Amino acid sequence: MVPTLFLFIKRPTGGDREVVDIMLFNSIAFLLFFPLVCAVYFALPSLRIRNLFLLAASYYFYMNWQPVYALLLLTSTVITYLAALGIGYFEERAKKRLCLVASLVLNLSILFFFKYYNFAAMNLSVFLEAFGWAVDFPRFDMLLPVGISFYTFQALGYSIDVYRKVTPVERNFFTYALFVSFFPQLVAGPIERSTNLLPQFKEKHAFCYEDAMAGFRFMLWGFFLKLVLADRCGLYVDAVFNNVAHHDGGSFLLASLFFPFQIYGDFAGYSLVAIGVARVMGFRLMENFRRPYFAASVTEFWRRWHISLSTWFKDYIYIPLGGNRVGNLRCYFNVLVTFVISGLWHGANWTFLVWGTLHGALQCVERMFGFHRARWSGFARFLHVFVTFCVVSLAWVFFRANSLSDALTILGEIFTNMAMPYLRLADFMAIAIALSVLFAKEGIDEFGWQVRISESPVWSVRHLYMVAMIAYILLFGVLNGDQFIYFQF
Amino acid sequence: MRQLIVSFIVVLTGVFVVDRVGGLCMGWVNQHTSDITAPKIRYLVNDVDEDVVLMGTSRCNFHYVPSIISDSLGMSVYNGGIDASDNIFAHYWVLSQVLSHHTPKMVCLELMDNDYKIQSNPFNTISFFAPYYGYDERADSVFRLAGTHWAYEVSHLYRYNAKAVSNLAGLLVNRQANEDHGYLPGPEPVRFPDELEYDETRTDADSLKLVYLRKFISLCEDRAIRLVFMVSPRYSQVGMDKYDVLKAVAAEHGIPFFDYHTRGLFLNHPEYFKDVAHLWDKGARAYSAIFAHDLLLSFEMPSLSRKKALSFRRE
Numbered sequence: 001m002v003p004t005l006f007l008f009i010k011r012p013t014g015g016d017r018e019v020v021d022i023m024l025f026n027s028i029a030f031l032l033f034f035p036l037v038c039a040v041y042f043a044l045p046s047l048r049i050r051n052l053f054l055l056a057a058s059y060y061f062y063m064n065w066q067p068v069y070a071l072l073l074l075t076s077t078v079i080t081y082l083a084a085l086g087i088g089y090f091e092e093r094a095k096k097r098l099c100l101v102a103s104l105v106l107n108l109s110i111l112f113f114f115k116y117y118n119f120a121a122m123n124l125s126v127f128l129e130a131f132g133w134a135v136d137f138p139r140f141d142m143l144l145p146v147g148i149s150f151y152t153f154q155a156l157g158y159s160i161d162v163y164r165k166v167t168p169v170e171r172n173f174f175t176y177a178l179f180v181s182f183f184p185q186l187v188a189g190p191i192e193r194s195t196n197l198l199p200q201f202k203e204k205h206a207f208c209y210e211d212a213m214a215g216f217r218f219m220l221w222g223f224f225l226k227l228v229l230a231d232r233c234g235l236y237v238d239a240v241f242n243n244v245a246h247h248d249g250g251s252f253l254l255a256s257l258f259f260p261f262q263i264y265g266d267f268a269g270y271s272l273v274a275i276g277v278a279r280v281m282g283f284r285l286m287e288n289f290r291r292p293y294f295a296a297s298v299t300e301f302w303r304r305w306h307i308s309l310s311t312w313f314k315d316y317i318y319i320p321l322g323g324n325r326v327g328n329l330r331c332y333f334n335v336l337v338t339f340v341i342s343g344l345w346h347g348a349n350w351t352f353l354v355w356g357t358l359h360g361a362l363q364c365v366e367r368m369f370g371f372h373r374a375r376w377s378g379f380a381r382f383l384h385v386f387v388t389f390c391v392v393s394l395a396w397v398f399f400r401a402n403s404l405s406d407a408l409t410i411l412g413e414i415f416t417n418m419a420m421p422y423l424r425l426a427d428f429m430a431i432a433i434a435l436s437v438l439f440a441k442e443g444i445d446e447f448g449w450q451v452r453i454s455e456s457p458v459w460s461v462r463h464l465y466m467v468a469m470i471a472y473i474l475l476f477g478v479l480n481g482d483q484f485i486y487f488q489f
Numbered sequence: 490m491r492q493l494i495v496s497f498i499v500v501l502t503g504v505f506v507v508d509r510v511g512g513l514c515m516g517w518v519n520q521h522t523s524d525i526t527a528p529k530i531r532y533l534v535n536d537v538d539e540d541v542v543l544m545g546t547s548r549c550n551f552h553y554v555p556s557i558i559s560d561s562l563g564m565s566v567y568n569g570g571i572d573a574s575d576n577i578f579a580h581y582w583v584l585s586q587v588l589s590h591h592t593p594k595m596v597c598l599e600l601m602d603n604d605y606k607i608q609s610n611p612f613n614t615i616s617f618f619a620p621y622y623g624y625d626e627r628a629d630s631v632f633r634l635a636g637t638h639w640a641y642e643v644s645h646l647y648r649y650n651a652k653a654v655s656n657l658a659g660l661l662v663n664r665q666a667n668e669d670h671g672y673l674p675g676p677e678p679v680r681f682p683d684e685l686e687y688d689e690t691r692t693d694a695d696s697l698k699l700v701y702l703r704k705f706i707s708l709c710e711d712r713a714i715r716l717v718f719m720v721s722p723r724y725s726q727v728g729m730d731k732y733d734v735l736k737a738v739a740a741e742h743g744i745p746f747f748d749y750h751t752r753g754l755f756l757n758h759p760e761y762f763k764d765v766a767h768l769w770d771k772g773a774r775a776y777s778a779i780f781a782h783d784l785l786l787s788f789e790m791p792s793l794s795r796k797k798a799l800s801f802r803r804e
Contacts (some may be wrong), residue, residue: 209492245684246764419679425662426524426655433654463496467503471511474646475653 058183069145080155088169103159119348147187158194184277190288190308205282218276230265231478233258250421296384299372336360355398512645524659540564545599547572554777555670561781568671576603585628616651674770678763686725719747722755
């Protein structure tokens with residue numbers, strides 16, 4: 001007995017306020033939206049109509065948040081589309097470059113205005129005040145458009161690829177608009193490359209049972225990561241990180257150990273659901289996470305974490321800066337710059353900047369000692385994996401803390417005021433069980449053990465796995481519809 | 490496509506079977522767990538028979554020692570405060586369940602600003618009560634209001650989601666050992682709150698919450714249950730108008746309103762608090778004695794008219 005058949009499900013929040021449920025992957029609205037889109041998509045006869053339908057569905061999906069922000073998505077699409085046409089049209093290199101620069105400047109200006117303006121204005125005011133100039137820049141109280149960093153980077157990647165002649169100019173506006181706004185990966189990635197995704201919109205995908213089942217398996221595992229692992233860890237992490245004054249070293253340490261799994265479960269979970277949703281419709285999105293906490297160095301961590309973003313930074317920032325084909329000092333500089341920008345990409349706050357800088361600095365240190373190329377095995381590898389996890393977790397403290405001073409307080413308490421953490425047995429059990437399931441699955445995948453449950457060749461085992469996962473999520477999932485953390489970026 | 494349909498039917502059938510069997514198993518766990526919340530809800534729903542029932546959230550749970558109040562009043566007392574049962578919707582659910590099998594002589598409701606202010610998700614913690622979905626029509630109306638009733642209709646396993654792990658843990662560890670009629674004495678905290686916080690002052694009222702507060706009152710009036718409202722001490726200073734919205738409703742119905750928060754009781758005793766919002770056992774005992782004394786005094790007053798209730802509130 002679903003309360004309403006409308007895709008906008010109203011959730012009463014009291015007599016004076018009513019909130020429209022945003023269409024998260026873990027919402028009832030999406031559970032209705034997705035099968036409907038799939039059914040219509042496969043029922044439509046021609047590729048052209050299918051793409052138009054997917055485009056409409058994607059904009060509808062996006063407009064669930066703030067309808068007016070769809071205009072920004074459209075603006076970004078139009079700018080990069082026209083820029084690419086210009087790059088393709090002009091023969092002279094200078095004019096091609098001008099089109100590219102126009103695309104970069106306009107898109108980054110929109111991104112800057114909505115995401116960084118207030119932060120920049122505030123810090124500039126403080127900076128000028130230090131020199132005795134009191135300048136009060138105007139501030140804008142506005143919502144950050146969901147997914148703006150993701151679709152802007154995806155669109156910019158296309159512009160650069162066209163300029164580099166890596167990808168041909170897409171002349172069909174609707175196909176290109178679908179590439180930018182494809183709903184499974186629109187708001188939190190993976191940040192797709194035009195070379196991978198655009199050609200897929202030119203093929204008519206017939207319904208494929210194997211693809212559909214693979215998609216559902218991705219989605220189920222994604223929901224487990226999000227609802228059972230991330231949100232459960234999040235209950236504890238939020239309680240501690242949002243009440244810094246009321247906790248001490250033990251609780252901070254535990255919360256700092258849980259947060260890496262919260263952010264991983266949250267983001268990898270979203271990515272897997274996105275990959276699964278696309279796969280059901282026959283599209284193959286790129287892998288975004290490859291068991292990052294099995295990394296034996298920070299450099300390796302970034303080969304496994306948010307792969308679509310880290311490869312974007314590598315291809316469009318690190319390598320153009322000279323990459324590692326330059327002197328050591330210049331290479332360290334390149335790494336540092338790339339990761340400072342990566343930190344800023346995640347948010348307009350000093351905490352993200354410090355987090356990015358830390359990751360850059362750690363990789364420079366690894367390069368100095370040659371760790372980034374080292375291959376360990378056995379106990380040495382285990383030790384490096386452990387140390388890497390600790391270092392990455394420490395850096396996550398800056399990422400999660402509400403302010404730089406909170407982060408420093410938390411780290412100070414961890415190292416100077418260790419006490420028994422505040423944790424209820426029930427919370428500990430829930431997280432421990434979820435982590436056991438995670439490590440069992442990822443351990444099997446990492447070490448290539450021949451234990452196949454979700455992809456078992458035996459039909460009944462595959463279906464039993466699905467039943468068990470759904471029941472597990474129903475019983476232990478945190479199902480009150482929290483947003484995915486990465487939506488804010 | 491036929492393969493997919495077969496897979497769907499198989500998975501859905503499997504989920505249905507596991508859901509129903511799992512629901513039965515978790516129902517058993519819910520009935521046998523010795524965790525903190527589940528046994529209390531179980532007692533309130535099935536067995537409570539005390540003369541005085543205290544209701545509210547964790548501040549009720551931690552602040553009222555039934556044996557002390559019982560000694561003063563000469564009546565049996567049960568502390569029905571449930572941790573995180575956030576606001577008036579939860580209290581209405583609890584009262585509905587209690588009244589389905591028992592009519593206490595007095596109900597004392599511990600209130601807080603959540604009982605009138607607008608919250609982004611006021612029904613968050615109603616899910617604690619989902620194992621009892623279908624027990625009482627009036628109590629179920631809260632689930633319908635929250636819009637979650639359909640999920641409990643569809644899935645029996647989901648009814649146990651909010652407290653599944655706590656209930657399972659409660660099979661392993663008995664957390665009810667020192668229970669005093671619903672009150673579990675809290676241990677001495679590692680440190681007491683050191684900074685006196687300043688609470689936000691009165692905020693806008695959610696009209697639906699006030700409707701439910703009035704419904705709560707009329708349920709008591711219909712059964713001639715004496716109703717008392719109270720706000721126990723917090724380690725924070727606050728504007729005097731913080732609870733005016735609630736006090737106005739109480740005054741309309743001639744209900745005594747004991748407000749120890751704005752009065753600043755215990756602000757000179759940080760050692761009574763385990764955090765800014767909660768007393769620990771030492772503070773609870775001191776406070777319960779004061780509350781019982783004040784309650785007894787209010788008994789000696791003749792039936793309170795609205796006017797008298799107003800003057801009582803001002804005192």
